[in-house]
Amino acid sequence: MKEHQSNAPTHVPDEALTSSERLTGLELRSLITRQGELELSLVEVDPGDPTDDEVIVRVEATPLNPSDIGLLIGPADIGKATGGGTSNRPTLRAPVPEATLGALASRVDQSMPVGNEGAGVVIRAGARASDLLGKTVSMVGGAMYTQYRRIHRDACFVLDEGITPAQGAAAFVNPLTVLGMVETMRREGHHAIVHTAAASSVGQMLVKLCQEEGVALVNVVRSEAQVQVLQNLGAKYVLNSTSPTFEADLIDALAATGATLCFDALGGGPVTGTILSSMEKALGRTAKEYKRYGSSVHKQIYIYGVLDPRPIELPRVGMAWGVGGWLVFDFLAKIGPLAAQKLRERVNRGLRTTFASQYVAEISLADALTPSVASQYAKRSTGEKYLINPAKRLGKA
Structure with a gap:
């Protein structure tokens, strides 16, 4: 620095x-x-x-x-x-x-x-x-x-x-955000995470934490340089949203991980909708029968940033899905002071490593x-x- x-x-x-x-x-x-x-x-x-x-x-x-x-x-x-x-x-x-x-x-x-x-x-x-x-x-x-x-x-x-x-x-906003993301995943019954703008400080922390926790993570970035940054950290799934094969690669990664939860830092443009529709298509690969209202597995997108000021573009993807906001302050209030204190202690132990x-x-x-x-x-x-x-x-x- x-x-x-x-x-x-x-x-x-x-x-x-x-x-x-x-x-x-x-x-x-x-x-x-x-x-x-x-x-x-x-x-x-x-x-x-x-x-x-x-x-x-x-x-x-x-x-x-x-x-x-x-x-x-x-x-x-x-x-x-x-x-x-x-x-x-x-x-x-x-x-x-x-x-x-x-x-x-x-x-x-x-x-x-x-x-x-x-x-x-x-x-x-x-x-x-x-x-x-x-x-x-x-x-x-x-x-x-x-x-x-x-x-x-x-x-x-x-x-x-x-x-x-x-x-x-x-030691507060970014570390507790990534801990909150993983905890939200567990509390809501999901098994893997998708993250956009994933080469950010939050994104790099999330890569490290998911490796430690054994959580599958699909990282969406906006350049090949950012792909390299996360691959150097050992990230397995790193996708460039500007690539002509982005959607196909995304569906493959979602099918491999079973990710049905996304934390979106963009908050605008078409990427959010692409992720949602790709989740539906990935689930369709293992569907044993046709359902006119789409998969009954719930797919959730949480907007936690507004890096892209454009309106969010959402396609029709059946009925079992949701898009909402997520803030670390609200999350901590929801889980209560004792649980929040345990997360703070986890952050303190990792300030030189995971949460640096x-x-x-x-x-x-x-x-x-x-x-x-x-x-x-x-x-x-x-x-x-x-x-x-x-x-x-x-x-x-």
Whole structure:
């Protein structure tokens, strides 16, 4: 992982962090105005004193996940972004298409914090959270693109000795997503999985996990280079959706694995429908009699991303099928805190292996507001995830 050089702002000195003085730090905010303009800025915030069950974490690593980018920039045209402000308070502005403003009514003219997850060091703690003081923790709860995050102790997970904030920054969304996918498969009675956009960080984790769990996995990618990435990890079924033989190859893979469950990160275009119809055709190979309503085996597609903004194209495939949404947060709420805690412990054990995340660069909060950098992470390209270090230029980065 390389570092991106910039004139990131210097703020609170480290010697002040453990004193009784008030903490102030910089936080990244996203605002979409009624006039149709996106504005990213850094604002000074005081996290306040922790209550008995709260801690203050000096955030040292937080990933730019696709879901974060969706909130950060929305539908703005980053290709037309301009930078402004000062070196200590940079800004980024970009136009938002007028046609999309109606769908954004609930966030228009609101300065919104961003960042689902992160990791850092606990520098202050309330009376019932004092055992976390000085510990390196991962955390989830939003507003992570900030230098100091006040948060309930239950939202923190102590990382094993030797695991750095950078290694633990993405310990929630992606790892628990892949664990949730496999657990959903088991709970709903399926026996194998299909995954789209499968060369992503989530996809590579899922390949490793399915190998460990003995779960058959059909990976759908969009280029031969991505095919190679997954084959290098040992994936058996890797299909290029741009290949002229894609549908035939897909039916063969589905017949071989018996996969009737798909997690789709695309959320638009024809691939979702092709997978659904191919599941039906694969089941038809072993059908002993004709059924006018198609196979009675249920086929399920779960949309968990929107990498393709086009409408989903679905063919007629009988009656035993479903297409719905799937979010890791909803899944965890459904299985309850005890089951979720066991999954978190599984993640912690695998942060250097199965659930390791790779980043193309580490950037500061100020870097994230640089148009040239924003234009890169806004692409959400496979294998090009960025890591923000809010502590950069504070003497710790």
